[in-house]
Amino acid sequence: MSIVNYLGCNFTLPYSNDNLGEKVDIDEGFFNDEIRNPVNKHCLTKNIYEVFTDLGVGMSFNANNQDPYYNKSNKEAKESFLAICDFLKGYLNEGDYCELYTCWFGEEEEERNYDFDQTIDLNNIEINNISIFEIILLILRR
Numbered sequence: 001m002s003i004v005n006y007l008g009c010n011f012t013l014p015y016s017n018d019n020l021g022e023k024v025d026i027d028e029g030f031f032n033d034e035i036r037n038p039v040n041k042h043c044l045t046k047n048i049y050e051v052f053t054d055l056g057v058g059m060s061f062n063a064n065n066q067d068p069y070y071n072k073s074n075k076e077a078k079e080s081f082l083a084i085c086d087f088l089k090g091y092l093n094e095g096d097y098c099e100l101y102t103c104w105f106g107e108e109e110e111e112r113n114y115d116f117d118q119t120i121d122l123n124n125i126e127i128n129n130i131s132i133f134e135i136i137l138l139i140l141r142r
Helices: 033-040 068-089
Strands: 003-009 024-027 047-053 097-104 118-121 136-141
Touching: 024 068, 033 047, 047 068, 068 136
Parallel strands: 118 136
Antiparallel strands: 003 047, 003 097, 024 047, 097 136
């Protein structure tokens, strides 16, 4: 199994990583209604996209994990997350938001762990206070 990240927006995004550099790609991925419908129950936004890192996988990281074994993957995932945030700043007006839902592929219908949901201010990102786990929703607000 692998981690997948779904980005929910109230606007249409281009299917290209031209604006994202080499860290992430936003696409419909392997989407079909069987996957899209369960993701929609977690997101209030109307357009759902899949987010891939430059390694072709989803991202997750733990702000509290100090284990050196995870340093490289945490660093890469944080860089990918920051690339998405920078990209979204070009599309979001003040007060607008997007949603980033993360889960294991195939477990889109699982109930979300609301305890770990967070709202992230794109104008003041404190990356060391952010964690992306499976089955959580991040609100990315401008």
